[in-house]
Amino acid sequence: MTSVPYPRPPHRMSTRDAGFLYLERPQSPLHIGCVAVLDGPLPADRLVRHIESRLPRMRRYAQRAVGVPLDAGHPTWEDDPRFDVRRHLHRWSLPAPGGEAELAEAVGHLLTLPLERSRPLWDMHLLEGLAGGGCALLQRVHHCMVDGMAGAQLLEALLDDSPRVPERPAPLEAPPSPLPSAPESLARAVGSSVARGVRRSLGTLGVLTRPAAAREAVGRLRAAAFAALRLATDEVPILPWNGPIGPDRSLAFTRLPMEGVRRIRRARGGTVNDVVLSVVAGGLQRLLASVGVPTRGLELTALVPVSLRPPGEAANLGNRISAMLVPLAVDVESEGARLQATRAITEQLKQRSDWVGIDALLALLDELPPALVAGAGRRLRVGRLANLVTTNVPGPRETRWLCGARVEGLRPLVPIVDGIGLGIAIFSYDGWLEIGINADAASVPDPEKLQRGIESAFASLDAMA
Numbered sequence: 001m002t003s004v005p006y007p008r009p010p011h012r013m014s015t016r017d018a019g020f021l022y023l024e025r026p027q028s029p030l031h032i033g034c035v036a037v038l039d040g041p042l043p044a045d046r047l048v049r050h051i052e053s054r055l056p057r058m059r060r061y062a063q064r065a066v067g068v069p070l071d072a073g074h075p076t077w078e079d080d081p082r083f084d085v086r087r088h089l090h091r092w093s094l095p096a097p098g099g100e101a102e103l104a105e106a107v108g109h110l111l112t113l114p115l116e117r118s119r120p121l122w123d124m125h126l127l128e129g130l131a132g133g134g135c136a137l138l139q140r141v142h143h144c145m146v147d148g149m150a151g152a153q154l155l156e157a158l159l160d161d162s163p164r165v166p167e168r169p170a171p172l173e174a175p176p177s178p179l180p181s182a183p184e185s186l187a188r189a190v191g192s193s194v195a196r197g198v199r200r201s202l203g204t205l206g207v208l209t210r211p212a213a214a215r216e217a218v219g220r221l222r223a224a225a226f227a228a229l230r231l232a233t234d235e236v237p238i239l240p241w242n243g244p245i246g247p248d249r250s251l252a253f254t255r256l257p258m259e260g261v262r263r264i265r266r267a268r269g270g271t272v273n274d275v276v277l278s279v280v281a282g283g284l285q286r287l288l289a290s291v292g293v294p295t296r297g298l299e300l301t302a303l304v305p306v307s308l309r310p311p312g313e314a315a316n317l318g319n320r321i322s323a324m325l326v327p328l329a330v331d332v333e334s335e336g337a338r339l340q341a342t343r344a345i346t347e348q349l350k351q352r353s354d355w356v357g358i359d360a361l362l363a364l365l366d367e368l369p370p371a372l373v374a375g376a377g378r379r380l381r382v383g384r385l386a387n388l389v390t391t392n393v394p395g396p397r398e399t400r401w402l403c404g405a406r407v408e409g410l411r412p413l414v415p416i417v418d419g420i421g422l423g424i425a426i427f428s429y430d431g432w433l434e435i436g437i438n439a440d441a442a443s444v445p446d447p448e449k450l451q452r453g454i455e456s457a458f459a460s461l462d463a464m465a
Helices: 015-022 044-062 100-111 148-158 182-208 211-233 258-268 272-290 335-352 354-365 370-379 448-464
Strands: 031-038 063-066 076-079 089-093 122-128 135-142 249-257 300-307 321-328 388-393 405-413 422-429 432-440
Touching: 015 354, 015 370, 031 100, 031 432, 044 063, 044 089, 044 122, 044 148, 100 122, 100 135, 100 249, 135 148, 249 258, 249 405, 249 448, 258 272, 258 335, 258 432, 258 448, 272 300, 272 321, 272 335, 272 388, 272 448, 321 335, 335 448, 405 422, 432 448
Parallel strands: 089 122, 300 388, 388 422, 405 432
Antiparallel strands: 031 135, 031 405, 063 076, 122 135, 249 432, 300 321, 422 432
């Protein structure tokens, strides 16, 4: 008698995770990127063995997102019966001389390619031929799998804190469960929907018997409604990159010394994040001035993700984020005055806690039928929420290695969408703030201007410290 693997229980995507699948468009794939720059070669076979040995810590990376017929439920994570790490690793040779320009162009092209829905939603691209004998590894992971904090944990699982770590054989695992048939998937979704309805009914009864809980629930709904109203009615100025985006990307990278950022904070007050936002605003002010956009009186807004993960859940996958709309002080000429204005803005935002209302609004989506959420997500345009996306995620404080090669830099990349054709990702690593600029190539053909603007704004502030 032939034994068959006992099927693991399905893991249904949360509404927030599934939303990134529904919002994806052909010209705007929604995967997060990170480029690890290494000081030496990285043999592909050794990298495959290395990933295989770490995979048990990252079970989701061997699972596919499987849709439910009629959108009766959000997609579920199911074991990929054909999973092979080699199908997720690709090798490329950079054109000579293998400098920053060649690396940025190659990564920009690869960033626009969609991840195949018929396999787990991640891949890696080994870019060989960097000047000086090094290489780079581009990692792409779909946003439905991770947010920025969870993506940083993936890096921690892959990287080592020593150059000499013995290779470990891949542990034996139970065979993958078979993919569910369409009728099975539909039946599970219907059963899950019924169970959620029962839980909601019991929760409502519980609230009605506890007046304090009822008042708290009303307060959350009121905050969510207020946040929704502000998002729908706030006027966002139209900048060159706030329109439909095309299929091409332009990238630029820079880095700022963390010690310099702390020195500015000690001398001028505020937080590290205040300094970062002020420097980004200074870079944007210089970019806009270079293309003839007046900044006096301009109220530019950044969409800034806010992590809602408790410290003990940092390693969990999925998305546990809300967002804040943060005005950036681009209408100030002096860098000292810009930092002072930024501090005042962030203090006001802390008092308002807008992200709480937005989080409650997102939580309400969990109560809607999945088919309704999926249909709305596939038609929704998010372009008028903000002018750009800015993320700031903490990474390893010490040097890391990958297969014996030293990781010289970890360059982050955040996706862009129609209407928000500029993203600035910031990631701390080994004493540096690594900054990755991702832009629509048609509307921001020279992101180096923003790169140099950020560097200039930082240098000006550092000179005052």
